[in-house]
Amino acid sequence: xxxxxxxxxxxxxxxxxxxxxxxxxxxxxxxxxxxxxxxxxxxxxxxxxxxxxxxxxxxxxxxxxxxxxxxxxxxxxxxxxxxxxxxxxxxxxxxxxxxxxxxxxxxxxxxxxxxxxxxxxxxxxxxxxxxxxxxxxxxxxxxxxxxxxxxxxxxxxxxxxxxxxxxxxxxxxxxxxxxxxxxxxxxxxxxxxxxxxxxxxxxxxxxxxxxxxxxxxxxxxxxxxxxxxxxxxxxxxxxxxxxxxxxxxxxxxxxxxxxxxxxxxxxxxxxxxxxxxxxxxxxxxxxxxxxxxxxxxxxxxxxxxxxxxxxxxxxxxxxxxxxxxxxxxxxxxxxxxxx
Amino acid sequence: xxxxxxxxxxxxxxxxxxxxxxxxxxxxxxxxxxxxxxxxxxxxxxxxxxxxxxxxxxxxxxxxxxxxxxxxxxxxxxxxxxxxxxxxxxxxxxxxxxxxxxxxxxxxxxxxxxxxxxxxxxxxxxxxxxxxxxxxxxxxxxxxxxxxxxxxxxxxxxxxxxxxxxxxxxxxxxxxxxxxxxxxxxxxxxxxxxxxxxxxxxxxxxxx
Numbered sequence: 395x396x397x398x399x400x401x402x403x404x405x406x407x408x409x410x411x412x413x414x415x416x417x418x419x420x421x422x423x424x425x426x427x428x429x430x431x432x433x434x435x436x437x438x439x440x441x442x443x444x445x446x447x448x449x450x451x452x453x454x455x456x457x458x459x460x461x462x463x464x465x466x467x468x469x470x471x472x473x474x475x476x477x478x479x480x481x482x483x484x485x486x487x488x489x490x491x492x493x494x495x496x497x498x499x500x501x502x503x504x505x506x507x508x509x510x511x512x513x514x515x516x517x518x519x520x521x522x523x524x525x526x527x528x529x530x531x532x533x534x535x536x537x538x539x540x541x542x543x544x545x546x547x548x549x550x551x552x553x554x555x556x557x558x559x560x561x562x563x564x565x566x567x568x569x570x571x572x573x574x575x576x577x578x579x580x581x582x583x584x585x586x587x588x589x590x591x592x593x594x595x596x597x598x599x600x601x602x603x604x605x606x607x608x609x610x611x612x613x614x615x616x617x618x619x620x621x622x623x624x625x626x627x628x629x630x631x632x633x634x635x636x637x638x639x640x641x642x643x644x645x646x647x648x649x650x651x652x653x654x655x656x657x658x659x660x661x662x663x664x665x666x667x668x669x670x671x672x673x674x675x676x677x678x679x680x681x682x683x684x685x686x687x688x689x690x691x692x693x694x695x696x697x698x699x700x701x702x703x704x705x706x707x708x709x710x711x712x713x714x715x716x717x718x719x720x721x722x723x724x725x726x727x728x729x730x731x732x733x
Numbered sequence: 734x735x736x737x738x739x740x741x742x743x744x745x746x747x748x749x750x751x752x753x754x755x756x757x758x759x760x761x762x763x764x765x766x767x768x769x770x771x772x773x774x775x776x777x778x779x780x781x782x783x784x785x786x787x788x789x790x791x792x793x794x795x796x797x798x799x800x801x802x803x804x805x806x807x808x809x810x811x812x813x814x815x816x817x818x819x820x821x822x823x824x825x826x827x828x829x830x831x832x833x834x835x836x837x838x839x840x841x842x843x844x845x846x847x848x849x850x851x852x853x854x855x856x857x858x859x860x861x862x863x864x865x866x867x868x869x870x871x872x873x874x875x876x877x878x879x880x881x882x883x884x885x886x887x888x889x890x891x892x893x894x895x896x897x898x899x900x901x902x903x904x905x906x907x908x909x910x911x912x913x914x915x916x917x918x919x920x921x922x923x924x925x926x927x928x929x930x931x932x933x934x935x936x937x938x939x940x941x
Contacts, residue, residue, distance in 0.1 A: 409911065409914060409915045409918060410883065410911070412860060412864050412918070413868075413879055413882075413883035413911075413914065414883045414885075415860060415861060415864065416860065416861045416862075416863070416864020416865050416867070416880065417769060417864065417868070417880055417884035418861075418884065419764070419765040419766075419768035419769045419881075419884065420768065421765065421780065422759060422764045422773070422775055422779055422782070423760075423763065423775070426775065426776075426779045427760060427761065427764070429763075429779065429783070430760060430779060430782055430783045430786060431756055431760065432784050433786075433787060434756065434760075434783065434787060434790060435752060436757075436785075437787045437790040437791065438744065438752055438790045439747075440788050441791055441793065442745060442746070442747040444743070569858070592757065592761075617911060639776065654759040659791045
């Protein structure tokens, strides 16, 4: 391209085209922006809480709070019938902060762990949260996510990041979908993440396949693929890793796995799915040993990889974490496993 | 009290809507600001932007409106970038950037109204490097307005607001900046130097 004169390609002069190209910076992904928002918001809340604690205006705040209570009580009387009683999408298992339900008149109501989440509820998540879906699978919500439950199998993501994990063999949640302004993301037996930041929507598929539907159009994305959809509907597809820090927040929300009396093989499959890795057994002897091992004890409170390390120390097996793979082999020259 | 001072005051009072406005208005632009000044990958830029905004939250009370809020944030971000660069230069091998960023203490921002703020020139393609080198050679006011217009894609009205200028003054400044850029860019081309004809291995300036 010549630096002199106007561009033939468009209406914009060549120097302006060059400036745009030269000064353009790739935006961070919606998921990255969401992580930044969550961390910044947490710091902002901590800082403002501290300032308020030491602030000189406590009497005024108390008076204002009393006034708010009085007004709130009035509103409560007027709008107490607004609680959702729709179909159950899932059950809130735990949260690192609080999940609030938005009510009328700007009121919010914290949702306790163990409570059902129903169609009609609008949720505001402060801190990450884990939701169990009926008949298997989980929904994981990142901090600062805003979500409206539309039905027993559909939720509208207004802002933030959600991670959906529905085991491939599950048929009960066959119609489960996340809806955004960019369209509907329907699972086809999979693990995937949808993030909404401003006008941009990003789909990242970790396992299986996801159908992105917009009007009559349908596009499929398979594991290891990301679709970045701009506000005008244009999408960019790229390859992504199914392991690593981008998934860490979802891994940290993994549901507890009760190992008592469970086969080692089941546990290994669980770790592999939770960490987005493929399970590789080194040889037939190792496979036989795995099949013969039943676990006892508890891994509660451990991340999936910590649990793997802890469990494997109690066996005669060894594991390696390779690129996208958990490889399990027998340790040293051990006697063969008897049937 | 300016609009930005009011926004900060609301945030200090715990207004969640004000926080949302602040984040939506500045986080994306800050990420672009950092990315234009660093060859680091997106996960490192994410860390830098996050640490910048966390430091900003800790020092909100120090924003007194002597510069725009974005200029103030850029100053914190610049300190953050410089810290990371210094640490990476000292320990060029096997140093986790996460550790570097986490170990960084809160930077108390210094408010500067005018600054020399070079763009990173180690860009992936030669045209981009050449443009950035030309922009770096311009007076700071020119470089700033070109970045706002063509990097952040702001309208003249938005630029006028950011730079506290009238629209006509912003339009005039932009025209002068474009003209200066064109002169430098063409001169660079005529001399046959730079990445257009060369290897593309331009070195990044060391920000001071």
